Amino acid sequence: EPEVTQTPSHQVTQMGQEVILHCVPISNHLYFYWYRQILGQKVEFLVSFYNNEISEKSEIFDDQFSVERPDGSNFTLKIRSTKLEDSAMYFCASRTTGLGEQFFGPGTRLTVL
Amino acid sequence: GIQVEQSPPDLILQEGANSTLRCNFSDSVNNLQWFHQNPWGQLINLFYIPSGTKQNGRLSATTVATERYSLLYISSSQTTDSGVYFCAVPTYGGATNKLIFGTGTLLAVQP
Numbered sequence: 096e097p098e099v100t101q102t103p104s105h106q107v108t109q110m111g112q113e114v115i116l117h118c119v120p121i122s123n124h125l126y127f128y129w130y131r132q133i134l135g136q137k138v139e140f141l142v143s144f145y146n147n148e149i150s151e152k153s154e155i156f157d158d159q160f161s162v163e164r165p166d167g168s169n170f171t172l173k174i175r176s177t178k179l180e181d182s183a184m185y186f187c188a189s190r191t192t193g194l195g196e197q198f199f200g201p202g203t204r205l206t207v208l
Numbered sequence: 209g210i211q212v213e214q215s216p217p218d219l220i221l222q223e224g225a226n227s228t229l230r231c232n233f234s235d236s237v238n239n240l241q242w243f244h245q246n247p248w249g250q251l252i253n254l255f256y257i258p259s260g261t262k263q264n265g266r267l268s269a270t271t272v273a274t275e276r277y278s279l280l281y282i283s284s285s286q287t288t289d290s291g292v293y294f295c296a297v298p299t300y301g302g303a304t305n306k307l308i309f310g311t312g313t314l315l316a317v318q319p
Binding site: 137143186204 | 239243250253256294296305306311312
């Protein structure tokens with residue numbers, strides 16, 4: 096069964112460093128998402144991506160964040176200069192068209208020291 | 209925006225017991241998803257259930273969209289059912305349909 100994959104599973108970085116989180120969505124999906132979950136809290140939407148551009152972003156998604164689909168399979172989230180408060184679980188998700196189900200990857204746990 | 213509330217916030221069960229988790233949402237929705245977050249933090253898709261009832265093994269879910277709630281039933285609970293259960297509903301507009309997650313129910317199943 097097709098699934099969304101994410102790498103790495105855990106990333107530890109120093110404050111101020113750049114990190115790139117990687118996702119491979121399901122191959123025939125057209126809509127891509129990043130969500131974030133701070134420890135002990137609920138999952139929050141960060142950004143959605145469709146037709147090679149951002150379709151919506153949340154207030155969290157400031158100038159320090161960017162997303163890219165560099166080829167036909169990968170979808171990345173970059174944080175340019177990490178802060179302590181960026182420590183969280185980051186989930187990638189994808190779906191086909193219409194109002195379909197979103198499929199989530201296993202997440203990347205980001206720890207900023 | 210749409211509000212999603214879940215109850216109870218915490219639940220402790222003995223292995224073998226049954227439970228019902230509830231998800232209330234403040235506006236009309238065309239679909240709803242249930243997830244299980246395991247102790248490693250992974251989100252596992254349980255159900256995509258716009259309306260009606262679906263069953264998958266010991267788990268089943270019912271969504272009554274007209275009354276703005278969904279229920280997740282867990283029967284004969286096992287310790288591996290422990291974790292946080294989230295429901296999520298999509299918002300509409302443009303190409304987004306981002307999911308709004310509920311507050312979650314933390315389930316602990318004791319042997």
